[in-house]
Amino acid sequence: MSAARPRSHRAYNLDRVVAAVRERGSVTRADLERMTELSRATVAVLVARLIDDGVLRELPAAEKAGTGPGRPPARLALTESAGLVAGMAFGHGDLRIAVATLSGDVAAERYVRLAVDNSVGAALDTAASELGGILREIGHPREDINNVVLGLPAPLDRRTGRVLVNNILPGWVDLDPAAGLEERVRRPVFMENAVNLGAVGELTYGAGAGVRDLVFVKVSTGVGAGLIFDGRLYRGVSGYAGELGHVQVEANGLLCRCGSRGCLETLVSTPNIIAALQPMHADPLTIADVIRLLEAGDSGAVRVVGDAGRTIGRTLADMCNVLNPEVIIVGGELGLPNGVLADGIREMITRYAQPGVARAVTVTTGTLDNHAELLGAIALAVRRTGSSTAPALG
Numbered sequence: 001m002s003a004a005r006p007r008s009h010r011a012y013n014l015d016r017v018v019a020a021v022r023e024r025g026s027v028t029r030a031d032l033e034r035m036t037e038l039s040r041a042t043v044a045v046l047v048a049r050l051i052d053d054g055v056l057r058e059l060p061a062a063e064k065a066g067t068g069p070g071r072p073p074a075r076l077a078l079t080e081s082a083g084l085v086a087g088m089a090f091g092h093g094d095l096r097i098a099v100a101t102l103s104g105d106v107a108a109e110r111y112v113r114l115a116v117d118n119s120v121g122a123a124l125d126t127a128a129s130e131l132g133g134i135l136r137e138i139g140h141p142r143e144d145i146n147n148v149v150l151g152l153p154a155p156l157d158r159r160t161g162r163v164l165v166n167n168i169l170p171g172w173v174d175l176d177p178a179a180g181l182e183e184r185v186r187r188p189v190f191m192e193n194a195v196n197l198g199a200v201g202e203l204t205y206g207a208g209a210g211v212r213d214l215v216f217v218k219v220s221t222g223v224g225a226g227l228i229f230d231g232r233l234y235r236g237v238s239g240y241a242g243e244l245g246h247v248q249v250e251a252n253g254l255l256c257r258c259g260s261r262g263c264l265e266t267l268v269s270t271p272n273i274i275a276a277l278q279p280m281h282a283d284p285l286t287i288a289d290v291i292r293l294l295e296a297g298d299s300g301a302v303r304v305v306g307d308a309g310r311t312i313g314r315t316l317a318d319m320c321n322v323l324n325p326e327v328i329i330v331g332g333e334l335g336l337p338n339g340v341l342a343d344g345i346r347e348m349i350t351r352y353a354q355p356g357v358a359r360a361v362t363v364t365t366g367t368l369d370n371h372a373e374l375l376g377a378i379a380l381a382v383r384r385t386g387s388s389t390a391p392a393l394g
Contacts, residue, residue: 010046014040017046018055021078023380025103026059028073047076054081078103082161083336084144086134087129087377089151089194090223095123096374097130099138102146102303104204104382108134109374118174120180121384128184131135145187146385148389149377150178151194153222158239159351161191168222177199179380194218195242196233199226200330200365201376213325216366217244217334219341222263223312227323264315269361270310270333276304286332294340302340306355309344317352324357326328331366339365 003218013036020035021027027035032043032322050056059075082102089096093116098109098206110130116123117178121137127150143279153162156173161179178191199216202208204271208216216226246258253262266272270307274285277293280300294300316328328336329350346363353361366372 013042014046014050017043017050017081018078021056021076022102022385025105026075026077028075028223030073032076033284035164038129038368039389040167047084054079056082058381077105080107080140080144083146083385084140085146085378085381086131086133086148087151087374087381088148088181088371089197089377090114090123091153094117095127097107097127097134098374098378099131099134099140100378100382102382102385105219106376108138110134112132115323117169117171120175120177124177124180124184128133129180133187133284134271142185142187145185147190148181149197149381150181150189151373153198153220153224153375154193154196156163156191156193156239157245158235164239166246168257178227183312188384190378192377193224193226193235193239193242195224196226197374197380198233198306198331198372199228199329199376200233200379201368201372201374202331202366203228203231203374204379206372207325207329207364209290211327213323214327214329215319215323215325215346216329216331216372217312217316217335219268219308219312219334221331222269225319229323240356243311244315244319249311249315263361264312268311273304273334274310291333294336296335305334306340306344308334309341310348311344312341313345314338317349317358320349320353320357325361328361328363329366331372333370335365337365385393 004116016036019034020032029043029047033040047056056076057079059077078101080101084099084101093113093262095112095114098106102163112130114126140258154169155166157164161176162174163169165173167343178189195218198218202216203394209216212231212360214228218224225242225244227242246263248262249264250262254266255261256263256266270287274290277287277300290301294305334341342363342365348365350358368375
């Protein structure tokens, strides 16, 4: 029995090193000493073992910045043999899917046009088929996938995993898509609200890097918010947290798909923005047309989208007074860099939030475009591989 103890302790330390590399994506040996609190000699032995086993690899040396002497320290990352994860993000009319290493590096990605609303079974069949295709493409068996994170543009009951009622995906309500996909791919599947994944994506790879408290606002066919407090996703007791689009802004306003009147999204969702601009144009408009009009400085588009930003910003000002976030990240199709939507939001937060709250928050646009949710799924899948040191997002 006494002979087994050192091997068990060494295995524990090997797991700590792997978890630390998984958290950061790439690290130096000095980083590992700080993160694991192991000695330099112990880290050196463990790293050498993991490189020999094909679990870690040294990244190609980068050019050293500055003019000082010496070479930059070597950085370490996990290899594909350490395992893979998969992320999937359903939209209303498409599916994005990617496979990545445990360092979060995407190995392969696919985009598929798909009528997600029409058939749950067909959508899940397509997702399973595309995952299989990617794995064949990169030469990996299904068993190399540690887990899959599936994003869906609908509120999810965190207690049961089922899709909640809000009429955004009526054919999916009260179903458990994660269980359905798990049956098809025979790997562990976890499901998350898509806007929450957008928040995780921007936190991990984009505009929210290094931030602990942020609100990710997505303006699309609906309006939603992903909330991260102290580095953790906040979903609410049943999963409805962040339903920003269903804050009432007009007591006697239009009937919303949720059954209430005057919800925010009855004024500012992309279909409503298109409808407001359509009378000024002979041909039917799409959201791509609206973006082109904005980029060309069209006065009508600037006014309508700017008004939408101010309407959203008025609601976000109240949210800022309650939550006091560090950053608000504006995503979705109209979350353009230096765009009028974000400008309108910023204007109203400055005007209506408490002065100290308004000064503390930065309003910016996302940097990941339509990849935010997919990369958030990858980031969450990496964290679900069992790292004891990774931020507790999931």
